[in-house]
Amino acid sequence: MKEPVKTRGDRYGIISLVDKSGREDGEIQGVITTFTKIDADGNWFDVKNLQDANADDISKISIPENLFPNSKAFYFVFNLKTHKIAVQTYSKGDTFSVNSAARLFEGLAANPTIERKFGDIKINVVQSRASLKKVFGLTSISKIIITIAKPNVDVFDDDFEGKIEKHLEELHSRELELKYTAEKGKSLVISDEIKMVSEPALENGHIRVEGKMNGLPEKRSTADYPKIKQDKYDEEVKSESQAFGDLARNI
Numbered sequence: 001m002k003e004p005v006k007t008r009g010d011r012y013g014i015i016s017l018v019d020k021s022g023r024e025d026g027e028i029q030g031v032i033t034t035f036t037k038i039d040a041d042g043n044w045f046d047v048k049n050l051q052d053a054n055a056d057d058i059s060k061i062s063i064p065e066n067l068f069p070n071s072k073a074f075y076f077v078f079n080l081k082t083h084k085i086a087v088q089t090y091s092k093g094d095t096f097s098v099n100s101a102a103r104l105f106e107g108l109a110a111n112p113t114i115e116r117k118f119g120d121i122k123i124n125v126v127q128s129r130a131s132l133k134k135v136f137g138l139t140s141i142s143k144i145i146i147t148i149a150k151p152n153v154d155v156f157d158d159d160f161e162g163k164i165e166k167h168l169e170e171l172h173s174r175e176l177e178l179k180y181t182a183e184k185g186k187s188l189v190i191s192d193e194i195k196m197v198s199e200p201a202l203e204n205g206h207i208r209v210e211g212k213m214n215g216l217p218e219k220r221s222t223a224d225y226p227k228i229k230q231d232k233y234d235e236e237v238k239s240e241s242q243a244f245g246d247l248a249r250n251i
Contacts, residue, residue, distance in 0.1 A: 004037065004068075005107030007100035012037045015108070016073070028078045029245065032087065032104065034096060035068035072096065075241055077248035084126070086248035089228070091240065098125055098226040122149050122174070127202045131225035132195065138218060141188040141211040142181070146197055148205040149175040175205065187211065202227075227251070 004012040017031035040063060044053035074088040074096045087101040102125050108114060109121040150169065178197060182188045188211075198207050206223040229251050233243035 003111065004035075005104050006037075007034060007103045008097070010036050010038070011100070012068070013100065013104040023080070026080045027249075028080065029241070030076050030078070032074045032076055032096070032101070034072050034074070034100070036070040037068055038063070075244045077245060084251075086251055088244050098228070120174075124149060124204050125223065126227045127206065127222040128225045128227045129202060131202070131222040132198055132207070134225060135207055135209040135220040135222055136190045138209060138211040138213050138220065139215075141190070141209055143210040144180040144188055144194065145208040146178040146194075146201050146205070147175055147207075148177075148197075148201045150204070
């Protein structure tokens, strides 16, 4: 896929390298390169004279169509069994947000060529397990909405999560939404059952909670707490790509 995807503002991303040497081990590694896409036909500003650039100055600008500035590179690892993608979000002072990564892969999945070959692909951001404590931490909870999407592959075991996957498959349903609404004047109780139903939503869906915190209305979502893992490495012992690969395999 050589078509750049808009990730944020004037930033675009593209998969610039794919390494399939680890395919037998169940993974594909690669590099995502992001860059700034300039609208050459837009207005140009002369900071020296503090005015719009004139036609003569603009005529001197020549940027080849295949060149883009401010490029940054980040590694990724794709697990062929679970269909999970671990993406590097920090490299040598440069950052690539989780939301930008999600938009990149959503754009790639929406490409007609990909859709014809693989069908409808749903991109989900895996959320932190600690996010459950955050969203259920409101002092008063009036509503809980749990959305569980059908995974792109059979990744669940024969347990509760597996039953949800089978249930969605049998009904030809893409996702399941459970809504709990508190009785007037009361707060929902976070039972073990609600926690159990919430678990699969962290990887294939999300949980939204509405209520009050110290008397003030508030809404929270696990989507605001993506799963992020950090580590340090010795550059004299391993390369950046090796360090990221090791970290990605242990998520």
